[in-house]
Amino acid sequence: MTSSPALDHGMGDDTTIAASERILRVAGAQLGPIARDEPRATVVERLIGLLEAAHSQGAELVVFPELALTTFFPRWYFDSWDDIDPFFETEMPSPITAPLFERARALGVGFSLGYAELTADGHHFNTTILVERDGSVVGRYRKVHVPGHEAHEPWRPFQHLERRYFEPGDRFDAWQAFGGVVGVATCNDRRWPETYRVFGLQGCELLLIGYNTPIHYAPDPGQNRLAGFHNALVMQSGAYQNGMWVVGVAKGGVEEGVDSLAESCIIGPSGEVVARTDTTGDEVIVADCDLARCANYKTTLFDFDRYRRPEVYTRITAQRGVIAPEGS
Numbered sequence: 001m002t003s004s005p006a007l008d009h010g011m012g013d014d015t016t017i018a019a020s021e022r023i024l025r026v027a028g029a030q031l032g033p034i035a036r037d038e039p040r041a042t043v044v045e046r047l048i049g050l051l052e053a054a055h056s057q058g059a060e061l062v063v064f065p066e067l068a069l070t071t072f073f074p075r076w077y078f079d080s081w082d083d084i085d086p087f088f089e090t091e092m093p094s095p096i097t098a099p100l101f102e103r104a105r106a107l108g109v110g111f112s113l114g115y116a117e118l119t120a121d122g123h124h125f126n127t128t129i130l131v132e133r134d135g136s137v138v139g140r141y142r143k144v145h146v147p148g149h150e151a152h153e154p155w156r157p158f159q160h161l162e163r164r165y166f167e168p169g170d171r172f173d174a175w176q177a178f179g180g181v182v183g184v185a186t187c188n189d190r191r192w193p194e195t196y197r198v199f200g201l202q203g204c205e206l207l208l209i210g211y212n213t214p215i216h217y218a219p220d221p222g223q224n225r226l227a228g229f230h231n232a233l234v235m236q237s238g239a240y241q242n243g244m245w246v247v248g249v250a251k252g253g254v255e256e257g258v259d260s261l262a263e264s265c266i267i268g269p270s271g272e273v274v275a276r277t278d279t280t281g282d283e284v285i286v287a288d289c290d291l292a293r294c295a296n297y298k299t300t301l302f303d304f305d306r307y308r309r310p311e312v313y314t315r316i317t318a319q320r321g322v323i324a325p326e327g328s
């Protein structure tokens, strides 16, 4: 009997998938609360302290949370941009943030940092900058999925006015950096499978996600007890389904009276959590992320080119909301 190529498994033992290691030691630098009146300079000192702790543990990349320079101001309603704009950065680095950039470059450590960005032409974004170990800027990411509401809703115990204060970004771009393919997403983006898939389709091996997640969810408080479960659920599935490392980093704890989820974690391409914070304050976690392990998933059951059926998925980009089948 002649052998058929279609019946040939074409795969040896697993050592043929990831023959050589490509290890990047990554740190998640979780933040505890930032008070409304805490000066930027003090926050930058905290960030530098976390960066130095991460470096002393051998980390080459430090992931900071979303909006890591100020309190999470979308919890308050403001009518005037004069009250809102002071929470935004008009340059990055700025005189106040420069010491973080300088310290990172001196130590040869890269980082991602979330902040509120006000552009020269007056646009407001929820932005994260990614900086390489040599201090060069890899790229800027602007949050795509902007959650919450636009108008003051006094029935809530606190507001979530991101949709009032931020315009959405319009790109998920991965970059060649840190010896692999790296992407950045922000907080609510992590709940959407499209986020991971669009990065996965660029071969992304490491996705960095900062978040501020109030545990009380006013539209449906029955979800409150599930905040930690949902956080792990979405990031672990995104990692596994796309064969990528995911680093989720919180600003956690009780900030201006609002309790926010901590539970920062580093997740491997297997979907397993390999490191997790155990406090709700400033805390560093570290993991050796072997970017070569992504191939174990990307070239086997999640070999996109072989197994995906994009022609069957046209609704994903053709429609936004639900269109139910006709009939009763």
Ligand code: ING
Residues within 6 Å of the ligand: 066, 147, 148, 160, 186, 187, 188, 189, 191, 211, 212, 213, 214, 216, 217, 218
């Ligand atoms: N926070 C939220 C998140 O997805 C959200 C979204 C909105 C939570 C309203 C609770 C209430 O975790 C951010 N920062 O996107």
